Amino acid sequence: MRVSVIVSAFVAALVGFGGTLAIVLAAAAAVGASPAEASSWVAAICLAIAATSAFLSIRYRMPIIAAWSTPGAALIAGFGSGIGMASATGAFLVAGLLVVLCAAIKPLGTLVGRIPVAVAAAMLAGVLVRFVMALAEHAAASPALVLPVIAVFFIVRVLSPNWAVPAALVVGGAGAVLLGRVGPMPEFELSALVWTTPRFEPPVLVGLGLPLFLVTMASQNLPGFAVLRACGYVPPVRPILAVTGLASMASAPFGAHATNLAAIAAALCTGPETHPDPRRRWLAGPVYAGFYLLLAAAGASLVGVFAALPPALIATIAGLALLSALTGALTAALNEDRHRVAAVATFATTASGVTALGLGAPVWGLAAGLLIVGLDRLRRN
Numbered sequence: 001m002r003v004s005v006i007v008s009a010f011v012a013a014l015v016g017f018g019g020t021l022a023i024v025l026a027a028a029a030a031v032g033a034s035p036a037e038a039s040s041w042v043a044a045i046c047l048a049i050a051a052t053s054a055f056l057s058i059r060y061r062m063p064i065i066a067a068w069s070t071p072g073a074a075l076i077a078g079f080g081s082g083i084g085m086a087s088a089t090g091a092f093l094v095a096g097l098l099v100v101l102c103a104a105i106k107p108l109g110t111l112v113g114r115i116p117v118a119v120a121a122a123m124l125a126g127v128l129v130r131f132v133m134a135l136a137e138h139a140a141a142s143p144a145l146v147l148p149v150i151a152v153f154f155i156v157r158v159l160s161p162n163w164a165v166p167a168a169l170v171v172g173g174a175g176a177v178l179l180g181r182v183g184p185m186p187e188f189e190l191s192a193l194v195w196t197t198p199r200f201e202p203p204v205l206v207g208l209g210l211p212l213f214l215v216t217m218a219s220q221n222l223p224g225f226a227v228l229r230a231c232g233y234v235p236p237v238r239p240i241l242a243v244t245g246l247a248s249m250a251s252a253p254f255g256a257h258a259t260n261l262a263a264i265a266a267a268l269c270t271g272p273e274t275h276p277d278p279r280r281r282w283l284a285g286p287v288y289a290g291f292y293l294l295l296a297a298a299g300a301s302l303v304g305v306f307a308a309l310p311p312a313l314i315a316t317i318a319g320l321a322l323l324s325a326l327t328g329a330l331t332a333a334l335n336e337d338r339h340r341v342a343a344v345a346t347f348a349t350t351a352s353g354v355t356a357l358g359l360g361a362p363v364w365g366l367a368a369g370l371l372i373v374g375l376d377r378l379r380r381n
Helices: 003-018 021-030 035-060 070-079 085-104 106-113 117-141 143-159 161-178 202-230 237-254 278-297 299-308 311-321 323-333 337-352 361-380
Strands: 066-068 259-261
Touching (some): 021 299, 035 237, 035 259, 085 237, 117 143, 117 202, 202 237, 311 323, 337 361
16 A cells, blocks of 8 residues: 555545544533533544445545544534433434435425525635634733744635634644743543433424435535546435434434535545545545554543643634634535525524524524525516
8 A cells, every 4th residue: 555545544534534623522511411412422423424425436446535423513612502412412413314215215305405505605705714714812811822823824824725714723733821821731541422312393394304314405415416526536425314314323322413425535535646546545545544443442531631721722713613604604505696686595594692582593594594585586587
């Protein structure tokens, strides 16, 4: 096996895990997960990523790389406050089930595909903007800690975008130590899975489970398929959706929110830098899976390390990690003139954080956008 395969898989795992772990932990905190449940969340989703990446890559001889849903975690962190782990688990199961149904029932997949890209992207942007806007608040409240982190992020981003967030995290951790703002560090311990019996509450299923499914499909799976196609592969769409959806359902009772195709991490494993022969790049999948097995084992300690860091630093890292995703979502939302008003309405409603009839802002944002799209079609006809 070429060294480049191992290096590409290692970088993909490091960037995908270290760059967005703060967002996953913010999601766990929002739904009231205990430290043990948060550790289980990280371990379970790492195991699901490892299993799906290894199986799909070996089965189809393509570098099919899985990841957790970073926008999905942001959605949970922003709109899952107070619902509890049991209800959140029920929403995670339903989101996974909807992905499986898209693979099994072609008309359902077609129906989801008919949601205008602009509206789906605007809903995602409305979810993410809250985290990015918080950067200014934390910079004003903790300038000595936050401003160097932001500066390092943008400097490194010029040289290597993939390393910008890890570099910011390292600098932020060092700054927190120098400022005396780091709590007690945990001793190393292996992760343990914690079972949570799901509770199925209709408002939570519609208000969290449905948006989780939609943002995962729109912002993770579709770009993941696009990355594979851009590198000359013909991905088996329905089998991939079935496997990742089943993995999401199997890992949900242990806290995992969603397993899906990777986009950025996939791009690191699908190009000629991994292997000059496209037929051999699939080897990155099992190697990548091996690194995620190690991360699953160390999940408890990693959660403890992040818990010892200042909340302002974690929030800053989360906002920086989502900056690129927000940029992409806003670009897609405003790209088509005919859907621009619907996209702005969706974005504004989602970003408002409004809750009504037990349903959160993402659902109302989606409803507002689709209503305006429907009215515009009637006007044109």
